[in-house]
Amino acid sequence: MTHTDWSDVPGRLARLAADPAAEKVFGAHAHEWTLEPPLRAEELAELEGQLRVELPEEYRAFLLAAGRGGAGPAYGLFPLRRVGGRWAWEGDGADLTDRDTLIRAFPHTEAFNPADALPEQPDEEDFDTVEAFNEAEDAYWERYNEVVYTPEHSIGLLYLCHLGCALREALVVSGPARGRMWADDTADGGGFRPLFDDDGTPLGFARWYRRWLDAAEVSQEVATVRA
Template identity: 70%
Template sequence: MTSADWSDVPERLARLAAAPGAREVFGAASHSWRLEPPLRAGELAEVEAQLGLELPGEYRSFLLEAGRGGAGPAYGLFPMRRLDGLWQWEGDGADLTDRSTLGRPFPHVEPFNPADGLPDPPDEDDYSSEEGSTRPRTPTGNGTTPSSSRRSTRSACCTCVTSAARCGKHLS
């Protein structure tokens, strides 16, 4: 089992709680800078048996040595509690944990971009209206502005982050 040293967590949380403005930190009113008591080894064994999996090593050591939930980012870490004989995470949103998916292998074992596979954003020429367009209106002889006469007015080249006015390499 992977183990981390969680012994300084109570002291660090106490320092955070005592810092000026600690009560104004987003979510602090929810967790009050406290962790719930750690799980006992037997309880962790029950959790893993009920879920049908072994939790990741660092999370296991956190649950056994630091606490079963509480203080953490935003509203904190969902506390693990036994309700009606079943171990589960509790809190606003914890019900989003679908127990049937927890035993599946994590699909992302290599770096990935969640935007991969999404369609490219539309070109401004694809918009049906001129309203809100950032392109300048370049009237033709008859007062209209055909698509072919419009030029990009992007403020920066997204390829080289140069001012669009100075970049002649990527923007045309």
């Protein structure tokens, strides 16, 4: 089911912002429970014209009704900015989104790790000298970076937030998993994986966002009780 009603979100964020306990929620100091103004319909049309693809329905409804970025999971939603006539997302890792290839399909529906295609990391015990081992290890990591960090892996992904330590989450814009949220864990060797709700249902943008909002309210309530 697609969820496009965001009318309750401003009030819920305002209540969180007014409660001192809410500042203890992870990432709150970065977004301060504030959403930037929504996009106007003509601005969204301009953005999608530049991307040459329509954004998934739940996210585009959020942009029009709730905000263009700000309060959200982890350190917040990457905000949209219009600079020099071009729309782009800003934030730590937002540049991983290749706007020119969002129209191309992200082909995956199951978790994958690009590093799985690499040979095993060199073992020092297999080398006669430290110099030979160091040379093999340098070659391995050079190849690792070439294979794991190629932009080809994230074609069709719109990066929306960062969790810290270069871990990020993204929305699939094009491909068989369109509209679903994925995690990019390549920074800690984990590859890419789809995100699921507690019942195993794939997370779309709306449930992903509301799941965070629900957890933030519960966290605030617990902190208030303990105080």
